[in-house]
Amino acid sequence: MRAFFNLAVAVATAFVAQTIAAPIVATPGSKMDLVITDKNTLNSTHIPVIKSGQRVQSNALKISLVNNFGGGKLNVYVSGKDTNGANIMLSANGSWYYPDPAGSKVPVAVKGNVALPMKAKGQTTEFTLPDYISSGRIWIAEGNLQFFAVVDGNGQVQLVEPSAANPSDPSAAVNWGFVELTNTEKGGIYANISFVDFVGLVMGMTLKLGSGETQTVKGLQGNAISSICSDLKTQAAADGQPWDKLCITDSKGKPLRVLAPNLYLSIDPTAMSTYYNDYINKVWTKYTSQDLTINTQAAAGNVTCRASGNKMSCKGDNRAYPKPTMIDIWGCNSGPFGIQDGDNDVHRAVVPRLCAAFFRSTLLLDGGNLQPGLGQDKYYTTSPTSHYGRIVHKYETDNKGYAFSYDDVNPDGQNSAGVVAGLNPNTLQLAVGGFTS
Incomplete structure (x- = not known):
């Protein structure tokens, strides 16, 4: 083997x-x-x-x-x-x-x-x-x-x-x-x-x-596939990032599927490697001097977090969160967003909400100090962000369907995840x- x-x-x-x-x-x-x-x-x-x-x-x-x-x-x-x-x-x-x-x-x-x-x-x-x-x-x-x-x-x-x-x-x-x-x-x-x-x-x-x-x-x-590929090509021309490379075509150039950025990184790990760097540093600067509140939407209620040095700590959490990388943000399962055996309920609640805030780029917006707090109309409205997530949701008939693993994180009463249960x-x-x- x-x-x-x-x-x-x-x-x-x-x-x-x-x-x-x-x-x-x-x-x-x-x-x-x-x-x-x-x-x-x-x-x-x-x-x-x-x-x-x-x-x-x-x-x-x-x-x-x-x-x-x-x-x-x-x-x-x-x-x-x-x-x-x-x-x-x-x-x-x-x-x-x-x-x-x-x-x-x-x-x-x-x-x-x-x-x-x-x-x-x-x-x-x-x-x-x-x-x-x-x-x-x-x-x-x-x-x-x-x-x-x-x-x-x-x-x-x-x-x-x-x-x-x-x-x-x-x-x-x-x-x-x-x-x-x-x-x-x-x-x-x-x-x-x-x-x-x-x-x-x-x-x-x-x-x-x-x-x-x-x-x-x-x-x-x-x-949707052709439309998404067209919009990704437009986005690539606008910011110089290889969004258009997410599209896979057949031999005649017809789009077959669109890769999410986290999957495309398995092909080219260096793509967009510094894309989120300035944003991450600005988040850390902001929440060094003020609280970031995470609504756990469960028994833990609201949890306050503060950044210090290269880590962010949340009240009642069993461990702190190092600065994420771009791969961490798009995958939501590595670095600060990797959940380990032994992590307490607070940590397990903070991880999806913190990663969703980075993925949708809502942490620096007015009202972004409460997560999840801003509605769907505020997701992906500032750069850098996941334009894959933005464009995929644009072509959803009812704005439902997972564009990343924690798309079910939303303010109470809203739902971006395409789930039936x-x-x-x-x-x-x-x-x-x-x-x-």
Whole structure:
């Protein structure tokens, strides 16, 4: 497995050298071009007792897909983990399929019948998930996606999913997207439209609960990918930053997907490396002489914070926050925003709210000394900021959908996150290609 990972690193390094100065074009390769990271793998420590083809009907959830897409033939794939933590995909006969690399440390293509064809435009396709699922994704693809299974160096089975960031991935030239899904016995369903890593094939969703309640997230406009790429190109021309490089095209120049900045940095770690430096220093200067108040929106109430030297400390917090870097701000999971075992409730509440304030650039605005306090109309209104987040939200039909991992941080009564959730779900319906009105 080590040799395979070394090959992946070599491929990624060569890719960086040839693309930093040029638009990224999808040029799909073979399994030897896979780049395996935590962004495109599911790990399983459990060897399933249930055999593929055996039905388990303990909790049926209906998935309904309305085809509003104006392109080619669509296929559906479902991946995730079963109740025992084993990697699964949904097979055409309605049962779980367990990808098995048979001990191979080199990726083995998933050969099961896991591509579920969708009906033509204007028609609805329905199927049922046979049981609970966690870490799930419902993939929609204009064409065929390729999945692989492999045993890693720790003896764990990994499901290798298509990678949005690797233009040599075997599925790179396919137009695809997904909805994230977890449905458990105790927690019920949680599904979201996520643009944390990239924007792909447009979808919206509606959840119907057993109680009769209906929740809807409309997602992006149907032509959003081209529009987002156009706006990013305009932004790049305005400030000289490589926003236009976030777009991946096919060989004919047609936009396929848009990478989030945190994912693009895995390709070119030096891009925009000093972009936030002045802003971070100004934040530190401001909150050295006055309080930054974090509304934890929980039992801790309002927590006051002050900067001193290179760290910011908050009352009741178990540890301080060093100055963030640009990578920390866009990823929200490293440096000061990395949550550790043992962190107390105050720290776990401050991290998402502090990172959201940096990501949306609201800390220096009037009223920015209370987070979250300013409404959505104040997000991304000053530079530097995440113009990816700004532009993605611009083309959301109802301004809902995660543009970063803590987009669910908002003042009470507001919601920027594209989430549907509840107990006893009945049907999750996806509008593929977006809502028609």
